[in-house]
Amino acid sequence: MLSKYKFSFRPIARKFVRSLVTSHGIWEVREAIILRLTDTTGKVGWGEIAPISWFGSETLAQALYFCRQLPEEITQETIFSIPDDLPACQFGFESALEAMGNGEDVTITNAQFSALLPAGEAALHQWRRLWEEGYRTFKWKIAVGEISEELRIFDLLTQNLPTSAKLRLDANGGLSYPEAHLWLQACDNLPVEVEFIEQPLPVEQFSQMLELSEAYPTAIALDESVANLKQLATCYAQGWRDVFVVKPAIAGSPSRLRQFCQQHKIDAVFSSVFETAIARKASLQLAAELSRDNRAVGFGVNHFFYQEAENWLQSLWNNP
Numbered sequence: 001m002l003s004k005y006k007f008s009f010r011p012i013a014r015k016f017v018r019s020l021v022t023s024h025g026i027w028e029v030r031e032a033i034i035l036r037l038t039d040t041t042g043k044v045g046w047g048e049i050a051p052i053s054w055f056g057s058e059t060l061a062q063a064l065y066f067c068r069q070l071p072e073e074i075t076q077e078t079i080f081s082i083p084d085d086l087p088a089c090q091f092g093f094e095s096a097l098e099a100m101g102n103g104e105d106v107t108i109t110n111a112q113f114s115a116l117l118p119a120g121e122a123a124l125h126q127w128r129r130l131w132e133e134g135y136r137t138f139k140w141k142i143a144v145g146e147i148s149e150e151l152r153i154f155d156l157l158t159q160n161l162p163t164s165a166k167l168r169l170d171a172n173g174g175l176s177y178p179e180a181h182l183w184l185q186a187c188d189n190l191p192v193e194v195e196f197i198e199q200p201l202p203v204e205q206f207s208q209m210l211e212l213s214e215a216y217p218t219a220i221a222l223d224e225s226v227a228n229l230k231q232l233a234t235c236y237a238q239g240w241r242d243v244f245v246v247k248p249a250i251a252g253s254p255s256r257l258r259q260f261c262q263q264h265k266i267d268a269v270f271s272s273v274f275e276t277a278i279a280r281k282a283s284l285q286l287a288a289e290l291s292r293d294n295r296a297v298g299f300g301v302n303h304f305f306y307q308e309a310e311n312w313l314q315s316l317w318n319n320p
């Protein structure tokens with residue numbers, strides 16, 4: 001007999017402490033849906049649906065509509081038949097199911113996280129505190145300001161970072177092809193390692209990124225191009241063997257993601273979607289299982305939010 005689960009959910013909205021500026025624009029509030037599954041023995045599994053529609057996942061409205069049309073009691077079949085155009089829902093429901101297995105919390109030191117630096121000149125003033133907190137890998141957003149100004153800041157940053165630091169640049173698809181060449185040339189022969197340039201060009205310029213990945217020593221990481229399982233498989237089939245940024249919470253079914261990463265042994269860097277502790281735990285468990293070449297995980301973003309009150313989750317269900 002198929003297991004049945006009582007299902008309930010709550011939409012949430014949390015304001016960033018400091019808005020997130022990328023080439024996609026300014027992100028002020030992180031909205032998501034927290035869901036709870038309770039099995040017939042009373043065991044509870046928490047899940048989180050955290051869409052990023054401008055990354056190619058469903059919208060929050062589509063996820064809310066899906067949750068609202070579900071009955072109060074669902075089965076595993078309900079969960080494993082969530083359509084592929086709802087990847088954040090696939091992740092949220094399936095990881096709630098897996099959470100009932102009470103997977104251990106993954107212990108990761110700050111040295112294994114990548115810390116996200118603010119865009120622009122502010123990065124020059126932020127990295128030291130994070131270094132003192134134990135971070136050794138830093139990600140900096142580019143293609144936000146004017147390229148000559150960003151290259152000037154980049155020069156100062158690479159001259160001031162300790163030589164054992166690693167730096168990731170994330171353009172969010174905002175560079176032109178000539179600008180991508182300029183950045184890759186600027187990454188050569190530096191005192192610190194530029195681990196990769198993330199999504200230098202828009203998704204539709206895959207062939208140019210494939211060419212760049214073969215033309216320079218600095219690696220290229222696809223992110224927006226591989227946001228969900230279908231895109232991951234497509235880029236792999238088209239010959240991508242450089243770095244894949246995997247955002248588990250919007251990629252889709254965790255079991256299918258696990259199968260893809262294990263089958264193809266991709267060079268994956270796991271990345272946050274600015275989720276709460278619920279999706280963070282599920283994502284870090286996948287990262288611990290599937291990361292290769294001990295790449296730092298892009299979850300050093302908790303300084304973008306106020307620390308969550310311990311009992312905030314329960315309070316969501318206190319006032320039905």
Ligand SMILES: O=C(O)CCC(=O)C1=CC=C[C@@H](O)[C@@H]1C(=O)O
Nearest residue numbers: 022114116139271272273298299
């Ligand atoms: O990957 C990381 O290091 C942190 C998360 C991060 O950079 C992002 C999360 C979600 C959307 C984007 O703004 C951004 C990214 O493009 O990777």
Ligand SMILES: [Mg+2]
Nearest residue numbers: 170172198223
């Ligand atoms: Mg990115």
